[in-house]
Structures are given as C-alpha cells and as structure tokens.
Amino acid sequence: MRVLVTGAYGFVGNAVVRRLSEAGHEVWALTHRPADAPLPELPVARVFHGDVRSPESLRGALDGVQGVCHLAALTRVRESFEHPQEYHDVNAGGTATLLDVLAQQAEGGDAPTVVLGSTAAVYGAPEQQPIGEDAVPAPTNPYGLSKLAADETLQKRALSGHLKAVILRCFNISGAVHGFGDVDDTRIIPKALAVAAGRYPHLEMNGDGSAVRDFVHVDDLARAYVLALGPRSTAPCSVYNVGATAASMSEIVSTVERVTGRNVPVVHRPPQPEPPQLVADTSKITRELGWKPERSGLEQLVTDGWSALTGERH
Template sequence: MTGAYGFVGNAVVRRLSEAGHEVVALTHRPADVPLPELPVFETFRGDIRDGKALAAALDGVEGVCHLAALTRVRESFDRPEEYQEVNAGGTAVLLDVLAAVSPSPAPRVVLGSTAAVYGAPVRQPIGEDTVPAPGNPYGVSKLAADDALRARAEAGAVKAVSLRCFNVSGAVSGVGDADESRIIPKAVAVAAGRYPHLEMNGDGDAVRDFVHVDDLARAFTLALEAGTSAPYRVYNVGATAASMREIVATVERVTGRPVPVVHRPPQPEPPRLVADISRITTDLGWTPVQSSLERLVADAWSVVSGSRGQGLFQRP
C-alpha cells in the first residue's frame, strides 16, 4: 500500500485489514516523524520514485493499492514538472520494480486515479467511456499514470484497475481531509472559527460529486479482490451531487454554526460534474452507503471540532 498514512490511505488500510489482508505500507514520511497507529504488517519509508525503497516494500506482495501522489489541482499549475515526476514517473517506477520482484503470477494493482482526467465534458453524468481531456497538470499526470498501468496490464505484467475518484470527504478513525483548499474541509473550518469566512465563486450553483472516504475504501477492497478476467478496468467512484450552496447550508445545519460567505466574481467553470457509477455497481457490486451530504459533513466536522473516533455516526 503506497500512501498508506494519508487521508484515503488510512481508510483503505483499515478496510483491507478488516477483510483479512496483511498490509505492507510505504510512506514518504521521514524516519524521525512518528507514524499514527494503523493495522499494518510492516512499514517501509521512502519516496515512490525510489526503486530501492519500492523493492523492499514490494518483495513478495500479491497486490498493490497505489495512492502515493501529489493531489492539489491549483498547486499543480505552479509545479507541473514535479506532479508529472511523482504521479506519472512514480507509477512507472513502481510498475518496473513490481515486475522485477513479483514476475509471476501477475500481481493485481489498484490505482487511485481521479475524475480530473476527464476535464469538463458536456455530457453528464460522466461515464468511463468519456474521452479524457484533463484541464490541469494534476489531471494530465494522473492520466499518464492510468496509461502506464493500462499498457502494463495489456502486456500481461499485471491485472489492474484504475479507480477514478470524484471529490472525497468524510473521515475514518479521526482522520479527515486536511486540504482546506477543498470546499467541505474549508467550510467546516470556517464553522469552527478558524477562518472568518468562506470565499465562493459566483452564486454557488456549481454542482460537484462527493463520496465518503470509507465508501471509497470499500471500492479499493472490492477492486483488489475482484476475480475479473479483463486485464485492465476503469471505474468511476462518486456518490452524491451537491452544489456549493447546498454544502454551506448543510455545514451550518450539522454544526449549528454560521458559515459566512464572501461571493467573488464568477469564474469560467463547468456548472456540473457528476459520476456515472453504473459500471462499478454492475461489475463489483459497489454502491455508496455512507455518502449522504449530512454524513460527509458530520464526519469532517467531528475531526475539526475535536471529537475523535469514527465520526458523529457509526460505520456499518
């Protein structure tokens, strides 16, 4: 498991452990940084581009969940080369090393990809057959990672799945999304009094698709365990369509606190980006069960407000 100690990685590790898997973790956190408690069999430290670290971590594994990546869209415009090196280059290094240490039988690889590879298609909801047209360096780098994985799978080196995740939120075991450039983390931080207001482009009618991190973790587990004969599959993972205004209203309702909004001039952005999840439902039997807007906000709020644990609700 790469990126095991991140926001999504934390949830995936827990689901894999519950399913009976022994998880070997790779993290880029330095040796002098203590790691939070996770149910992992062993932990290795190293960069995803470091072949030696990967060789040690991948030796003997039967499958890989690959989540190590740079993920901030706005930041990617300032650091496009680094995003390409880590997201695309790191994936290529991982696949090279995996071929060397686990040549037979073909291991299974599940890549945490992103809906950003689609760009802003007119047709909604977005199906996996949509021609990718990423509109930022982050999406470009992740599409390159998808393509690298597809090529290795079609060559018979791996069995592979790319999970194209939409907007992930919520929390598992007190670990939420710390990226306050995203709407739900920022809105709950405003409700907590950490910021005076939330800035919103235009009237807030833009609609995006959100999925709970634990629902996403179940998708990773199902994809890893699936007995499909196809060498490579792509699945969208989304759940709940909501506008920016709906999110703010839900944060105020769940927290009982105001979220002052400062409206900025409208920006050229797609009015609606939502997922067609019929393929993953049909193939893997996955459906979101924890991704109501109220649950997404409540679990994110539980972390910001200091209520550790699963969140305000109990996980099924």
C-alpha cells in the same frame, strides 16, 4: 493476500488500510514521511519509508506482494499549475517506477493486482453528464494530466500480461474514518468546516454557489479498493468511476451550518469559467463489483468531517 499500500498514512490511505485489514489482508505500508517521524496507529504488518520515484525505496516494500493499492500522489489542482514538473515526476514517474520494480519482483510468479487511485480530473469538463468511463479524457490542469499519464502507463503494462490492473477514478472525497479527516482546506467541505470552527473569517466562493460536484465518503471509497482486489472480469485493466452524492456549493454551506450550528459567512467572487455540473456515472462499478455507497450522504460527510476536526461527536 499481502497488499502494499503506498501513501498509507494519508487521508485515503488511512481508510484503505483499515478496510483491507478488516477484510483479512496482510497490509504493508509505504510512506514518504521520515523514518524518525511519529506515525498514527494503523493495522499494518510492516512499514517502509521511501519515495515512489526511487527503485531502492520500492524493492523491499514490493517483495512478495500479491496486490498494490497505489495512492501516493500530489493532489492539489492549484498547486499543480505552480509545479507541473514535480506533479508529473511524482504522479506519472512514480507510477512507472513502481510498475518497473513490481515487474522485476514478480517475474516468474503470479501476476499481481495493482489498484491505482486516479481522479475525475482526467475527464476535464465534458458536456455529457453524468460522466461515464467511456468519456474521452481531456484534463484541464497539470494534476489531471499527470494522473492521466499514470492511468495510461498502467493500462499499457496490464496489456503485457505481467499484472492485473484496476483504475479507480474518484470524484471529490470527504468524510473521515477513526477521527482522521481531510485537512486540505483548498477543498470546499474542509474549508467550510474550518470557517465554522473559526479558523477563517469567511468562505470565498466563485459565482452564486449553484455549481454541482460529486462527493464520496472516504470509507465508501476504501471499500471499493477491497472489492477491486477481489475476483472480477478477465479484462487486463478495468476503469471505474467512484462517486456518490451530487451537491451544489450552496447546499454544502447550508449543510455545514445545520450540522455545526454555526454560521459560515460567504464572500461571493465573480464567476469563473467552470462547468456548472460534474457528476459521476457509477453504474459500472455497481454492476461489476457490487459496490454501492453507504456513508456518502451529504449530512454524513459533513458530520464525520466536523467530528474529526473538532473531536465533537454527534
């Protein structure tokens, strides 16, 4: 299958491209990086440079594709409060534009499959835990709102019969593939690793560190994309949670210290009004796609992230 991956050179895109290629797909890549910018080596057949908000950027990239893994997005929650319109334009508007062009390109042919990289942020902070796909979305930030708008746009297009759709609502993604890890130190594991590496003097933590979140290895997530492109139910659009390991903030710090052999000083800030626990119910993706995590233990997540950051092998 010829598959276009948008955001192919990002943290998740890198892992998805590799897994798709290993599965025998012909992978095309779309990147927002300038045409003269150096790109990491990836097993892609063609590279397109452009913006998902631009139909002109998408026409060639979508020519003759049977599948799309749509990963291009803005993803920082705090930043989304400062630039809510940009987040909406890229995440929701970019998705709508991609689907418009795909419908034009695929007219008269077989319905392509679109796998959208969504987020647990669309759920907000539901009281019912673990969170199932039937939870009523209630995002609490512009990032979550923009991704929910993208979800809803894809669901509506799928009902028209012109495409098949899968939405993967990912929880916290970490780990690394081929030395390519998450460099976004607004997230807890990359920040704790950066403190261990001496790049910051300490880690700031709201409250006592007892808040629990769900984490999944980027390689396990990439396998979910491959499975989502394969045979599945006849539903026009399927939604799946992708999470794996529940861990508290304190557990993350202690695991980073154990794996790296270095101290991670923590400065505790006053507690914030945030949910004590956000955990995924992944029974649906296990039941319907046969997915299960293989590399998402907390120690593996931290070890792989540390190796990518420092070049040290364990």
